[in-house]
Amino acid sequence: MADGLSSKEVAERLTISxxxxxxxxxxxxxxxxxxxxxxxxxxxxxxAVS
Structure with missing residues (x-):
């Protein structure tokens, strides 16, 4: 999410729906x-900056 990925993109990376x-x-x-x-x-x- 922090990388600006869509739900579909996150799902593909994690192999979940x-x-x-x-x-x-x-x-x-x-x-x-x-x-x-x-x-x-x-x-x-x-x-991350702190």
């Missing part, structure tokens, strides 16, 4: 209290 990726993304968003994949990517980038 895009629906599984969508579910995992939704869980991540909920746990972090974010509303978009962009927020997650920004958070990961900021965390």
């Amino acid at each position: 895009p629906r599984t990726v969508d579910g995992l993304v939704e869980r991540i968003l909920r746990k972090l209290d974010f509303s978009s994949r962009t927020q997650v990517a920004s958070w990961v980038t900021a965390s």
Whole structure:
């Protein structure tokens, strides 16, 4: 997600279904209290700099 990949691209890399990726993304968003994949990517980038 932090690399800007689509669900389909992530699914292909992990050899899982895009629906599984969508579910995992939704869980991540909920746990972090974010509303978009962009927020997650920004958070990961900021965390890597610290």
